[in-house]
Amino acid sequence: MNPSAVIFDAYGTLFDVASVAAACTAVTSEPEALVGLWRAKQLEYSFVRSLMGPAAYADFWTITADALDFAAEKLGLNLSPADRNRALQGWLEVQPYPEVKSTLDLLASDGRRCVILSNGSPSMLDAALTSAGIAERFHAVLSVDAVRIFKPHPRVYQLALDALATPPAELLFISSNGWDAAGARAFGLPVGWVNRTAAPLERLGFAPDIVLADLSALPPLLVVDAG
C-alpha cells in the first residue's frame, strides 16, 4: 500500500472528544448519560436528515445543538443558556490523540498529502484544528457542508476524490467509525479502520482493508518509494 494521499475522518479519529465529556461534567452530575445520549442522537440526526432529502439538511453544528437539546430534555436536565453553550463548547476544544502529530509528520516526510473529510461544519473544524494545533498539517480540510449531506453518502467521499484529483486506488481513507470505514469502502476507497477500543467489526458487508490499533500503526504499513 503506497497512497499518495491519506484522507482522515476528524472526530474520534484525529480528535479525541474527551473535551465534550469534560464540558458535560461541568454542567450536570450525570455526564456519562448525557454524553452517551447526545452523541447517539447527533449521529442519528445526521443519518435521518440525510435520508430525508436536501430540504432536511442542517449543518453539523445545528444538529449537534439539536441533539443536546433532545438529550437534556430526555434526561430531565434543565440546562441554562450558559450551560448549554458550555457543553457545546466542548466540540470546539478537542485535542489530538497522542500519536496524531508524529503520524502526520511521518506521512508528510514520505511525501504523502493529508486531508480531512468530516461531517463537521467548516467553523467547527476551524476551531477544532486550532485547538488541536494541527491546522497547518493538512493539504485540505473538507466538510460535508459543501454537498449538504452527511456520511456515509457517496457524494461525501467523492468530495475528497475531486479535491485530490487522484484515482481511488492511490488514496487511503482512515476512520475510527466502523460505519464510515464501510461507507468509504462501499464507495471504492481503500480503507483503514482505527479500532482503539477493540470493538467488534461492524456487520455492514464492506470490511476495511486494514485495521489499526491506533494511528501510529499506519506509517510502518506503507511502502516508501525508493529514491
Add this chain to the structure above:
Amino acid sequence: MNPSAVIFDAYGTLFDVASVAAACTAVTSEPEALVGLWRAKQLEYSFVRSLMGPAAYADFWTITADALDFAAEKLGLNLSPADRNRALQGWLEVQPYPEVKSTLDLLASDGRRCVILSNGSPSMLDAALTSAGIAERFHAVLSVDAVRIFKPHPRVYQLALDALATPPAELLFISSNGWDAAGARAFGLPVGWVNRTAAPLERLGFAPDIVLADLSALPPLLVVDAG
C-alpha cells in the same frame, strides 16, 4: 382531519416488541443490555446501508441478524446457533398493543382503509401479522423491500402513495418513531406521532400534525362523513 386511508408503521407502533426482550431473557442473563444494543444497531444498519447506496442494501431480516451478532460480540456473549435463532424468533412472535384491534375496527367502520408501511421484510411482516392475529385487517402490507432502501427515504413513503392512489392530503401516516414521523412529514404526508413513553419531540425540523398517547386516541380525532 378526515383521511380515506391510514398508513401505519409496524414495529413499536402496531406491534409491541416485548417478545424480542422476552426471547433475549431466554438466552442471556443481561437481556436489557442485549436488547438495547441490538435495536440501536438494527436501526443504525438500516440508516447506514440506505445512505451507502443500492449495492449496500440488505433486507431487514439480514440486518436484524447482523445487528444481533454485533451486539452479542460487543457484550462478550457466545450465543449458540439455537440461542441465536431463539433471539431472532422474538421478531416473529410480536403481539399487538392492547388498543390496536379496537382502533382498527373503528377505522374500518368509518370506511377508512388501513395499510402497513414497514422496514420489515415481507416474510417478517407475514409472521408478525399472523402472530398478532391482525392479518386480515389491512388493505395492503407494504415492505420497503420493494424499493430496497429503508425509511426515512422518500421512496418508501411514495410506495404507500402509489399503493393507495390517493393524494397525500387525504392520507394519514402513523408512527411511534419520531424520526419516521419526521420523515413522512418531510415527504408531505399528514402525520400522527404515537408517543406512548412521553418522549421528547425529536429535533428534526418536521413536527407531527398530531401527537397521540396511544392509538385509541386516533379515531375520536377524525371527522366522520355524514351520510
